[in-house]
Amino acid sequence: MATTVLTLVGSLRNGSTNRQLAEATALNAPAGVEVNVFSGLENIPFYNEDQDIEGQVPAAALELRAAAAEADALLLVSPEYNGTMPAVLKNAIDWLSRPFGNSVAKDMPAAVIGTAFGQYGGVWAQDEARKALAIAGANVLEDVKLSIPNSVVRFADLHPKDDVEVAGQVAAVLEGIRAVAESN
Known part of the structure; x- marks a missing residue:
């Protein structure tokens, strides 16, 4: 059975190097790893505990929680905005962490x-x-x-999927995730 990795991308821009x-990552997944890139983070409203009540949770937030519940692991792909992660990723983490005590994560x-x-390469955002x-x-x-630093230059004429070094690095990331997911 494959290890399923739910991937959340912090950039909403279509041409984003993080996208x-x-x-x-999905194209270079090693055998036994399935990468599902979630689409729709932009549709999830900012977390509001008043909306996080059974029967009132926004559909987009329910979709995210359901996708996470079906996954074996999470992979966040984050750009760096003003030294930290984008609000869309923080919001996704907030929805996944609630209700308190029942975090799907x-x-x-x-x-x-x-x-x-x-x-x-955005290490501050990734640390956050x-x-x-x-x-x-x-x-x-x-x-x-x-x-990966210097994204605008490095990927100006080359998609990350065609960068041999990046292909190997993302495969290694997924192998690391799989090793832990399978040991749980």
């Missing part, structure tokens, strides 16, 4: 990767995402990381 990195293996224009995931109860894989 492309998520595509590269509880104990779920989770990793964060990404690419950014700067020289460090790891922190939020850990507080949400996920089993954050601190050793499973990938930060």
Whole structure:
């Protein structure tokens, strides 16, 4: 049986290098790993506990929770906006972490990767995402990381899926996720 990895992309822009990195991850998944890139984060309203009541939870939030419940692991692909993760990722983590005590992310293996224009590849954003995931109860894989710097230049004429180095790196990330998911 394959390890299913739910992938959440923090950039909503169609031509985003992080969206492309998520595509590269799905296309370079090793045998036994299935990557599902979630679409629709932009449709999920900001978390509001007043809406998080049975029968009133927004449909888009229910879709996210259901996708996470069916997955064996989470992979966040994050750009860096003003030194931190995009609001859409933080919002997704908030919806996954609730209701309190019933987080669908509880104990779920989770990793964060990404690419950014700067020289460090968005590590601040990724660190913030790891922190939020850990507080949400996920089993954050601190050793499973990938930060690709200079994205605008590196991927100007080359999709990440066609970058041999990146293909190997994302496959290694997925292998790390699978190893932990299978041991749970």
